[in-house]
Amino acid sequence: MNERTIFERAVHDGAFRVLITRQKLQKRIRELGREITHDYRGKEPIVIGILNGCFVFISDLVREIELDLEIDFLKISSYGDAQVSSGNVTMLKDVDANIHDRHVLVVEDIVDTGVSLKYLEEKLKALHPASLKFVTLLYKKDKAKIHFNIDYVGFEIPDEFVIGYGLDHKQILRNLPAIYVMD
Ligand code: PRP
Numbered sequence: 001m002n003e004r005t006i007f008e009r010a011v012h013d014g015a016f017r018v019l020i021t022r023q024k025l026q027k028r029i030r031e032l033g034r035e036i037t038h039d040y041r042g043k044e045p046i047v048i049g050i051l052n053g054c055f056v057f058i059s060d061l062v063r064e065i066e067l068d069l070e071i072d073f074l075k076i077s078s079y080g081d082a083q084v085s086s087g088n089v090t091m092l093k094d095v096d097a098n099i100h101d102r103h104v105l106v107v108e109d110i111v112d113t114g115v116s117l118k119y120l121e122e123k124l125k126a127l128h129p130a131s132l133k134f135v136t137l138l139y140k141k142d143k144a145k146i147h148f149n150i151d152y153v154g155f156e157i158p159d160e161f162v163i164g165y166g167l168d169h170k171q172i173l174r175n176l177p178a179i180y181v182m183d
Contacts, residue, residue, distance in 0.1 A: 006169070010173065016180035016182050018178050018180055018181075019160070019180060020157075020178060020179040021178050025178065025179070029064055029137075036061075036065050036152065040067055040103065040105075044068045045067065045103040045104070046069065046072060046097055046104055047061075047070065048071075048073065048074060048095055048105070049073045050073075050076060050106065050116070051093065052174070053108070053174070054073075055174075057107065057154075061107060072095050072097045075091075075092040076089050089115060100128050100129065103129065103130050104129040104130075104132050105133050105135060106124065106134045106135070107136075108134065108136040110138040111136045113144060114144035114145050117136075121148070133152070134152070135151060135154075136152070136153055136154065137154040137165075139153045139157065140156075142159065163179075163180050164176030164177070164180045165178060165179050167179070
């Protein structure tokens with residue numbers, strides 16, 4: 001039996017529609033890096049990635065930011081393996097650094113319902129950072145129910161299930177190099 005993997009079907013068989021190509025991702029991330037470099041000039045921000053989904057985006061993004069910066073991670077979960085948010089966010093790994101009086105930039109791969117971002121905002125604000133900003137690669141603007149502006153947005157996308165470039169389907173396909181829609 002020679003079954004094709006889901007990865008092979010995505011990349012080689014065109015089973016999933018490409019939403020954002022690798023080239024478009026690179027170009028936009030370069031722009032975001034330039035903007036962030038400009039906005040934080042003279043500061044030494046701490047960039048906090050939200051695991052697991054952010055790991056590809058944050059590694060590309062920080063290499064486009066020309067500043068002294070620290071990197072830390074925290075891990076929350078609202079989805080698990082489900083495609084729909086449970087609405088309950090839990091902290092699986094807290095941030096290690098002391099962010100009191102620091103300029104904090106939170107890096108997300110996607111803002112979907114906005115539940116995670118709202119939770120993070122409350123949690124991190126309570127630690128009294130000097131400033132708190134958010135960057136997300138993908139933003140389902142029409143779906144998210146958040147009442148503040150996201151400071152940096154890579155792409156606004158429609159309400160479709162997206163995978164690749166860090167985003168998973170049941171924990172796999174995070175290593176796809178572009179963003180795909182899984183119908
Ligand atoms: C994803 C994503 C965000 C969150 C966004 O995380 O990385 O943190 O969902 O969704 P929301 O706006 O509806 O809250 P997930 O819980 O799937 O974990 P993962 O990053 O490990 O895939």
